Each structure stands twice: as structure tokens, then as C-alpha cells.
Amino acid sequence: MKILFIGDVTGKPGLLFVKDRLPQLISEFHPDLVIANAENSAVNGRGITASSVEYLYDCGVEILTLGNHVWDQREALGVIQADERIVRPANLPPGVPGRGYTVCRVAGRSVAIISLIGRTFMGLADCPFRAIDQIFSQLDPAIKHIFIDFHGEATSEKLALGFYVDGRASVVVGTHTHVQTADERILPKGTGYLTDVGMTGPRDGILGMKREVVIRRFLDQMPARFEVADGPRQFSAVLAVLDDQGSARSMERIYIAE
Numbered sequence: 158m159k160i161l162f163i164g165d166v167t168g169k170p171g172l173l174f175v176k177d178r179l180p181q182l183i184s185e186f187h188p189d190l191v192i193a194n195a196e197n198s199a200v201n202g203r204g205i206t207a208s209s210v211e212y213l214y215d216c217g218v219e220i221l222t223l224g225n226h227v228w229d230q231r232e233a234l235g236v237i238q239a240d241e242r243i244v245r246p247a248n249l250p251p252g253v254p255g256r257g258y259t260v261c262r263v264a265g266r267s268v269a270i271i272s273l274i275g276r277t278f279m280g281l282a283d284c285p286f287r288a289i290d291q292i293f294s295q296l297d298p299a300i301k302h303i304f305i306d307f308h309g310e311a312t313s314e315k316l317a318l319g320f321y322v323d324g325r326a327s328v329v330v331g332t333h334t335h336v337q338t339a340d341e342r343i344l345p346k347g348t349g350y351l352t353d354v355g356m357t358g359p360r361d362g363i364l365g366m367k368r369e370v371v372i373r374r375f376l377d378q379m380p381a382r383f384e385v386a387d388g389p390r391q392f393s394a395v396l397a398v399l400d401d402q403g404s405a406r407s408m409e410r411i412y413i414a415e
């Protein structure tokens with residue numbers, strides 16, 4: 158089974174670049190499942206909207222994961238609640254809308270897609286390690302193909318979670334830093350791992366935002382409204398190939414600069 162996962166699609170440039178490049182990748186790699194982290198897919202780069210979600214589906218994305226920007230748009234609440242193809246971090250406080258994982262049928266098999274969020278250098282959340290144990294205890298043991306998007310800042314926390322679920326999950330990829338790491342590997346017990354997939358959107362901004370505004374904020378520490386950057390774009394993704402038992406056979410990092 159081949160799963161193509163696209164890192165944080167950011168703003169309108171990110172959406173347009175997915176439309177531009179995803180068809181080529183689909184015809185080159187023939188993925189059985191295409192997942193994208195959509196937490197920045199609203200046109201202004203903050204959260205999701207009904208139209209950013211529909212746009213990604215039209216491009217060929219089938220499942221969407223989220224992160225710390227989950228509630229940035231008012232309309233996201235209803236969208237997340239209604240759509241089983243959208244997964245928000247599972248370790249948010251109990252009772253919040255939406256789902257922390259979803260199960261879909263792919264190539265005759267069930268695949269679980271799970272979203273988790275980190276706690277190191279990030280906002281408040283419940284423990285992602287205990288949350289994943291809880292999900293494993295709920296999942297049908299017949300499900301062997303398990304994909305985790307761990308949305309976090311710290312490489313240590315991401316690596317720790319990767320090793321924590323090694324042999325229990327098929328893939329753990331990180332998102333949130335918007336910068337792709339070069340450490341794709343298969344962990345000793347068969348989990349495919351990459352610390353951060355990187356961002357799909359404007360390449361010459363700072364994490365996709367106009368750099369002048371970000372630099373100004375570092376200098377004067379005044380509140381500032383970040384805007385999505387213009388200019389050349391990048392596409393960041395990873396292709397995970399899994400065997401019938403759900404172990405990773407390969408992890409191929411994809412980075413396309415415009």
C-alpha cells in the first residue's frame with residue numbers, strides 16, 4: 158500500500174501548488190491514499206474553511222489532518238464535526254468537536270489515520286503518548302495499517318513518539334515546523350518515520366508568511382498580523398510504502414521547489 162502525505166498546505170499559494178503538482182505525483186507514484194495536513198489551508202493561512210477543504214478534495218486529497226490552527230476559523234467547527242475525512246488532534250480536551258482518528262477502506266484494507274499534537278514548546282494539550290495508547294486500545298485489532306501525523310515543534314518529542322509506537326503504527330510523520338527534515342527512516346520494529354514533512358506553500362516567506370512582518374515582530378515584539386507570502390512555492394510530501402502486515406517498506410521524501 159502506498160500512502161502519499163502532503164505537509165502543511167499553506168494559504169492560497171499552497172492550495173494552487175497542490176492543484177498544480179499533485180496530479181503529476183499521483184500519475185508517477187500511484188498512491189492508494191492521499192492525505193494532507195490542512196491546518197493552514199484557509200486562504201489566509203489560518204485553519205480550514207469549507208472551501209479550502211473542498212478544494213483539496215477536488216485536487217485528489219482524500220483525508221485531511223489538522224494541528225494547532227484547528228479552531229482558527231469559526232466555520233471550521235461545523236466542517237470538522239460533519240466530515241469524517243477530517244481528523245483533528247486526538248489529544249485535545251475530551252468532548253471537543255470532531256474526531257482524533259478515522260478509519261477508511263483503501264485497496265481492500267482498513268487504514269486508520271490519526272492526528273496528535275505535541276506539548277513541548279506548544280500550547281496546552283493532553284498527553285499524546287497516553288492518547289495514542291488509548292486509541293490503540295479502541296482500534297479493531299484487524300487494522301494493521303496505521304498512519305500518524307504528529308503535529309509538534311520539538312524533534313525530541315517527535316522521535317520519542319516514533320519509537321514509542323515503533324512496531325504498533327505503520328508510519329509516524331511530523332508536521333508543524335514547516336521545514337522538511339532529512340531523517341526519513343524505518344525504525345527497528347518497522348514503523349516508517351520522518352521528523353517533519355515540511356510545508357507546501359510560499360518558499361521565501363517565514364513558515365509561509367510574509368517575512369517582513371515576521372522579522373519586524375522579532376525586532377519590536379509588537380502584535381502583528383501575519384499575511385501569506387507571495388513568490389515561488391514549494392511542495393513537501395512523503396511517500397510511505399507499506400507491506401500487507403502494515404510495516405513500512407520504504408519512506409521517500411518529496412521536495413519540489415518552483
Ligand SMILES: [Fe+2]
Binds near residue numbers: 165334335
Ligand atoms: Fe502549519
Ligand SMILES: [Fe+2]
Binds near residue numbers: 196226308332333
Ligand atoms: Fe502547526
